[in-house]
Amino acid sequence: MFVRRLRLSLRGWGGVGAMAVGCVLALAFVLLLPLTQSHGEDGGDSASGGGKLATGRQARAGDCVDSQVQNDTWAPSGADGATIEAIKARKGSARKLVVGVDQNSYRWGYRNPNNSDADLEGFDIDLVHRIAKDILGDANDVTFKAIPTSQRIPALQQGRVDMVVRTMTITCKRLDDVAFSAPYFRTGQQVLAPKSSPVSGYNTTLADKQVCVAASSTALDDVTADRQSGKVPSSVRITVVPNQLDCLVRLQLGEVDAVITDGALAASQAAQDPTVALKGPAFTTEYYGVAMNKKATDLVRRVNQILVDYRSDGWQDSYTKWLSATLGADSAASEPPAPQYLRTS
Amino acid sequence: MPAPAPRVPQAAPRRPAFVEGVDRLRAAATTEPGRLRLIGAVLAALIVAFGAVTAWQMSDRAAAADDVLHRSQPLSSSAADIYRSLADANTAASDGFLAGGQETAASRTTYEQDIRNAAEGLVNAAANSEPGSPSEAAVAKLNRLLPEYKGLVERARVYNRQGYPVGGAYLRYANDKMQHEMLPAAQQLYTKENARLASDYSDATPYPWAAIALGLLALAALAWAQLRHYRRTNRVLNHGLVAASAATVVTLLWLVVGHSIARAGLDDSYDHGVRSLNVLHDARIASLKARGNENLSLVARGAETVKVGDQTYDTYYYDFDKDMDALGKGLAQAAALADDSGGSKPVVAAQGNMKVWKERHADARREDENGDYAAALAKVIGPKDATGECFDSVDANLKTALDHEQREFQQQATDGRDAMTGLPIGTAMLGVAAAAGALFGIGRRLSEYR
Numbered sequence: 001m002f003v004r005r006l007r008l009s010l011r012g013w014g015g016v017g018a019m020a021v022g023c024v025l026a027l028a029f030v031l032l033l034p035l036t037q038s039h040g041e042d043g044g045d046s047a048s049g050g051g052k053l054a055t056g057r058q059a060r061a062g063d064c065v066d067s068q069v070q071n072d073t074w075a076p077s078g079a080d081g082a083t084i085e086a087i088k089a090r091k092g093s094a095r096k097l098v099v100g101v102d103q104n105s106y107r108w109g110y111r112n113p114n115n116s117d118a119d120l121e122g123f124d125i126d127l128v129h130r131i132a133k134d135i136l137g138d139a140n141d142v143t144f145k146a147i148p149t150s151q152r153i154p155a156l157q158q159g160r161v162d163m164v165v166r167t168m169t170i171t172c173k174r175l176d177d178v179a180f181s182a183p184y185f186r187t188g189q190q191v192l193a194p195k196s197s198p199v200s201g202y203n204t205t206l207a208d209k210q211v212c213v214a215a216s217s218t219a220l221d222d223v224t225a226d227r228q229s230g231k232v233p234s235s236v237r238i239t240v241v242p243n244q245l246d247c248l249v250r251l252q253l254g255e256v257d258a259v260i261t262d263g264a265l266a267a268s269q270a271a272q273d274p275t276v277a278l279k280g281p282a283f284t285t286e287y288y289g290v291a292m293n294k295k296a297t298d299l300v301r302r303v304n305q306i307l308v309d310y311r312s313d314g315w316q317d318s319y320t321k322w323l324s325a326t327l328g329a330d331s332a333a334s335e336p337p338a339p340q341y342l343r344t345s
Numbered sequence: 346m347p348a349p350a351p352r353v354p355q356a357a358p359r360r361p362a363f364v365e366g367v368d369r370l371r372a373a374a375t376t377e378p379g380r381l382r383l384i385g386a387v388l389a390a391l392i393v394a395f396g397a398v399t400a401w402q403m404s405d406r407a408a409a410a411d412d413v414l415h416r417s418q419p420l421s422s423s424a425a426d427i428y429r430s431l432a433d434a435n436t437a438a439s440d441g442f443l444a445g446g447q448e449t450a451a452s453r454t455t456y457e458q459d460i461r462n463a464a465e466g467l468v469n470a471a472a473n474s475e476p477g478s479p480s481e482a483a484v485a486k487l488n489r490l491l492p493e494y495k496g497l498v499e500r501a502r503v504y505n506r507q508g509y510p511v512g513g514a515y516l517r518y519a520n521d522k523m524q525h526e527m528l529p530a531a532q533q534l535y536t537k538e539n540a541r542l543a544s545d546y547s548d549a550t551p552y553p554w555a556a557i558a559l560g561l562l563a564l565a566a567l568a569w570a571q572l573r574h575y576r577r578t579n580r581v582l583n584h585g586l587v588a589a590s591a592a593t594v595v596t597l598l599w600l601v602v603g604h605s606i607a608r609a610g611l612d613d614s615y616d617h618g619v620r621s622l623n624v625l626h627d628a629r630i631a632s633l634k635a636r637g638n639e640n641l642s643l644v645a646r647g648a649e650t651v652k653v654g655d656q657t658y659d660t661y662y663y664d665f666d667k668d669m670d671a672l673g674k675g676l677a678q679a680a681a682l683a684d685d686s687g688g689s690k691p692v693v694a695a696q697g698n699m700k701v702w703k704e705r706h707a708d709a710r711r712e713d714e715n716g717d718y719a720a721a722l723a724k725v726i727g728p729k730d731a732t733g734e735c736f737d738s739v740d741a742n743l744k745t746a747l748d749h750e751q752r753e754f755q756q757q758a759t760d761g762r763d764a765m766t767g768l769p770i771g772t773a774m775l776g777v778a779a780a781a782g783a784l785f786g787i788g789r790r791l792s793e794y795r
Contacts, residue, residue, distance in 0.1 A: 103646040103718070104510045111646070111718060113445040114508040145716035148647035150657055242660075243648040245514040252500075252511075272509040 064172035068342075070183040070287040072175055074297055075341035076305035081298020084135060087162060097132045100147040100161040101125065104245055106268040107322040108167055120144055124165045126318040127184060127290070127310065131163075134306045149243075150216070153177045156293050163292045163299070167264055169218065170289040179296065180289035181303040182339035184310070188282025189219055190263040194251070194275055199258045201280020202226075207233035209257040212247035215240050219260040222284065245269070251276065262286060264334075267326040278326070287336060304341065311336070378794045384570055385787030389780045391566050392593060395559040396776015399600055402553035404769035406604070409548035410611060410762040417542040418619070418754065420473055424538040425626045427466035427487070428531040432633035434459035435523045438498045439640035440733070442505055442516050443726050460495060467491070470534060483534040490527050494519055513644045520641055524634070539623065546615055549761075550608050553600065560597040567593060567783065574790065585786020592779035596772045603768050610761025618754025621682045625692075625750060628675030629743045632699075635668035636736045639706060643713065643722060662710060669706075672699060672739075679746065687749045695742035702735030 064072065080088070087097060101124060102109040108122040115121070125144075133139040147155050152168060155161045156178050169187075170180045191206070193199040199206060213219040220240060226232045239256050241247055247259040248269040259266065263282045270276050290303050319331045327334055373379030437456035441448040467484055474480035497519035504512030567590045574583050642661035649660040676696050683689035709724035709732060725732050 098716070104513065104648050106510050110510055112508045113505060143716045144718075145714070146647045146718065148650045148657075148659070150650050150652075151647070154657070243514065245511055245648065246518065248511050249514045249518050269511070272504070272511045 064175060066172055067285075069172050069175065070170050070180075070289065070337070071340040071342045072170075073180055073182050073289075073304060073339075073341055074301045074343050076182075076308055077298070077301035078305050079298065079301070081301075083162075083293075083296040083299045084302060087135065095136065096141050096143040097128075097136060097163075098143045098145060098161045099128045099132075100145050100152060100155050100164040100166055101128065102149075102166045103146040104243070105167060105265060107271055107326075108264065108268055109165075123185075123318050123322045124167065126314070126322075128165050130310055130314055131165075131290075131303060131306055134309075135302065149214075152291065156291060159293065162296075163290050163303070165290050167262070167288055168291050169262070169286045174291070177294070178291045179294045179300050180291055181300055182307055182341070183287030183289050183336040184307055184315070185264065185288040186334050186336050187263040187286050187288065188284040189222055189260060189286075190266045190282045191258050191260055191279045192247075192251070192266040192269055192276055193258040193279050195277045196275075197257065197279070199279055202232060202260070202283040203280065204233055206236050206258065208235045208237075210237045210239055210255070212239045212241060212250050212256040212259045214244040214247065214261065215242055217244065217261065218284075218286070219262070223260055248273065248276075263327070264288070264323075267323060270326045282333075304339070307339070378791055381787055381791050381794075384573075385784055385791075388563075388566055388570060388589070388783040388787070391559070391563040392589065392776055392780040392783060395556065395563045395593065396596065396773050396780070398559050399553065399556040399596065399776065400769040400773040402556045403600070403604070403765060403772065406549050406551075406553070406607070407762065407765040407769060409545050410607065410758070410765060412545045413542065413549060413611065413614075414755075414758045414762055416473075417538065417545045418758070420470070421535070421538040421542045421619075422622070422751070423466050423469055424531070424535040425622075427463050427470065428528065428535050429626070429629060429633065430459040430463040430466065431487075431523065431527055431531050432630050432637070434463065435520060436633050436637040436640065438501075438519065439516065439637055439644060440726060442501060442512070443640055443643055443722065445505055456498075460491070463487075463491060470538075478537070480534055480537045483530045483537070486530045487527060487534070490522060490530070494522050494527060497522065513646070513648070516644050517641065517648065520637065524637075528630075528634075535626075542619065546611060546619075550611050552608075553604060556600055557597070560593060560600065563593050563779075564590065564597065570783075570787075578790075583786045583789065585782045585784070585789060587782075587786075589779040589782030589786065592775050592782060596775040596779065599768065599775075600772060603764050607761045607764035610757050610759075610764060614754045614757035614761060617682075617684050617688075618750055618757060621679060621688065621750040622747065622754065624675055624679045624682060625743055625747050628672055628679060628695075629740065629747070631668050631671035631675055632736065632739045632743065635665050635672060636733075638662075638665040638668060639709075639725060639732060639736075642710075643718075643725060646718070665706070669699070669703060683746075688746060688753070691742040691745040691749070695739045695746070698735050698738040698742065702732050702739065705730065705732045705735060 088095070090096065101120060103111045103120065105122065105124070109120060109124045110122050111120050128142055128144070129139040132142045145155070145161055147161070147164070147166070149166075152164045152166060153174065156164055164178075168174075170183060174180070189202070191199060191202050191211075199209060211223065213223060220238070223232065223236065223238060227234050227236055239250060241250065244259075244261045244265050247256065247261065250256045251259055252273065258279070259269065261269070263278065266278050270278060290307075292299050292303070316331065319327075319334065320329075323334070324331070370383070374383060434456050437452050437459060441452040441456060444452065467487055470480065471484045471488070474484055497515050501512045501515035501519060504515060506512075567586060571583060571586050571590070574586065575581060638661045642659055642665065645659070645661055647659060650657050651660045651663050652658075653663070673696075676692055676699065679692045680689055680696065683692055705724060709721045712718075712724060713721035723731065727733070
């Protein structure tokens with residue numbers, strides 16, 4: 001009986017103790033969190049951003065320059081090599097080209113819930129269908145795999161997909177891990193803001209504005225570096241969200257004043273809200289390429305061959321269908337440069 | 346009623362009243378009638394004190410037991426209901442979102458009903474929380490966030506119907522608000538209400554030691570008075586003192602037995618009711634969260650990942666696995682706590698549903714990771730053999746189990762409280778009767794000296 005009472009009263013005190021500990025912890029959080037955060041924003045963030053940028057731009061400085069990186073690819077060829085043979089040798093319903101794509105990029109790779117069979121659609125998807133038709137004979141011989149941004153390179157390295165067609169920028173850093181085709185689209189980082197906003201581009205009009213960027217994106221690296229160097233006012237405040245599309249949500253809710261992302265994705269956001277627009281020209285130049293496994297030389301050559309044909313027949317139609325509404329009827333700014341194939345080993 | 350001290354003429358020098366009183370007592374105790382008066386006074390005082398302390402301690406305990414039954418448990422249950430309604434609304438919203446334009450009337454109704462339940466529960470909780478308390482802060486926070494949440498869900502719905510992917514981003518944002526701001530606040534409210542319930546329990550169940558000690562003392566004094574009476578007069582029985590002893594014994598027995606029964610009932614209602622209810626509530630929330638994350642993984646389509654160690658996982662699949670673990674543990678605990686077939690049957694059934702759910706989920710996830718979104722979607726929200734069925738069964742079984750435990754609680758706590766009914770008033774009246782008996786008995790002896 002006594003033990004029970006003791007236990008009961010202990011239980012009572014245990015509850016009180018837990019509450020007290022909880023209160024102390026909550027207080028500690030409230031008091032300390034602002035400290036850690038402001039530290040992260042001022043010191044840590046820009047330092048890590050700068051660090052990332054440095055490795056991104058200077059790695060492989062000996063044999064890769066970012067301004068020429070789009071030419072680091074194999075010359076086109078229509079011949080079947082080991083990789084293509086293996087794809088063609090797949091049996092039955094598995095005889096498909098396995099492609100990593102995005103499902104959330106409106107007008108690029110997007111699953112429209114209002115399509116009868118909820119098929120993927122967009123500019124990237126058109127290109128995938130063309131590649132499948134050329135290699136396997138049927139445009140629908142494709143298995144689409146939705147992969148998150150952070151999984152694009154691991155998926156290729158582990159052979160989970162044959163290629164990635166997913167608004168993927170060709171960079172020196174990525175060339176360490178995967179091989180790219182010749183560029184199929186030109187874009188660059190761009191500012192998106194409400195049409196009525198005083199923000200006119202990537203310039204001083206961003207002063208005191210809250211801008212939204214996606215986590216571990218080029219935009220985050222650029223804006224943190226440029227804020228340091230003075231290319232944009234140091235008063236620009238940054239909101240980081242998990243996905244670029246979350247930026248449109250924050251913009252519509254008035255939590256941020258502008259979004260920085262690459263022009264193609266900014267256009268995809270503008271297409272979903274007629275009251276926002278791209279502001280000013282792109283402030284960087286980047287190229288999208290089809291990414292493949294580093295060893296799949298024959299597949300890279302084949303895709304480059306397909307791209308040569310696609311540029312003259314198909315590319316413009318696809319652009320007009322998906323992108324002209326937001327990127328302009330004139331596709332000149334988006335057209336990839338005449339390809340050079342400088343890779344020899 | 347005889348006065349405790351005889352009238353003594355005032356002495357000439359003025360002395361302090363206390364000293365004078367003691368002297369008068371001492372003077373009185375030298376004569377037998379004086380001693381008898383003193384004994385009578387002490388006996389009456391002891392018995393009255395016993396009655397009063399019993400009435401006071403038992404009315405405190407009876408009030409606490411009544412609070413358990415009619416105030417703190419209903420409030421704890423209502424806080425659990427707010428928590429569940431919010432989690433359920435979030436799950437229903439993602440269900441409806443996945444179905445897009447084909448959203449069923451059932452999922453729309455569930456969502457609206459949940460929001461309504463939560464809003465009504467919050468009004469009730471606000472009325473019962475003390476100003477400035479953490480519960481009030483949690484209620485205020487939830488009141489502020491609920492319309493915000495609903496706004497985000499409605500935007501998500503509209504964009505989704507137009508076929509824009511930003512709808513999915515809105516739903517993820519709404520889900521984020523729910524999972525990281527609203528549900529923790531609802532959980533805090535629930536925890537606070539549970540603490541209040543536990544404190545009412547610990548007010549209702551301790552033994553009334555003071556009353557018991559006074560009762561024993563009064564009995565001992567009565568026994569001594571009777572023994573003294575027997576030795577001095579050789580008479581065995583003094584009717585008044587015997588009646589007083591009998592009344593005191595009855596009061597003491599009533600007190601000890603009544604309280605023990607009440608205590609047993611309340612302890613049972615805690616062990617078999619409240620503890621089971623808590624575990625089942627937690628399991629139900631875990632299953633709701635798991636279902637929400639399962640849906641969200643198909644809404645997000647890989648838009649969010651989480652890095653654990655070197656591995657990168659889809660945020661929602663990762664959370665789903667965690668929630669299912671919590672559900673499994675909760676169900677195992679509930680099965681161990683269930684003390685009859687009425688309680689254990691639905692829990693065992695829910696464990697079976699959960700097993701099928703896990704298998705089907707693995708299938709659906711495989712389809713999703715292989716890129717067959719349509720097949721994955723069919724396996725999650727489809728009309729046949731989908732994980733949705735399993736979730737519905739888990740939820741229905743947990744509801745059955747909760748209803749059963751709620752009835753058990755109600756039954757046992759009512760029994761416990763009823764065992765204390767009448768105890769305060771009854772013991773007070775018996776105490777007065779016993780005191781009167783003692784005075785009557787002593788009075789009879791005193792009259793022999795007149």
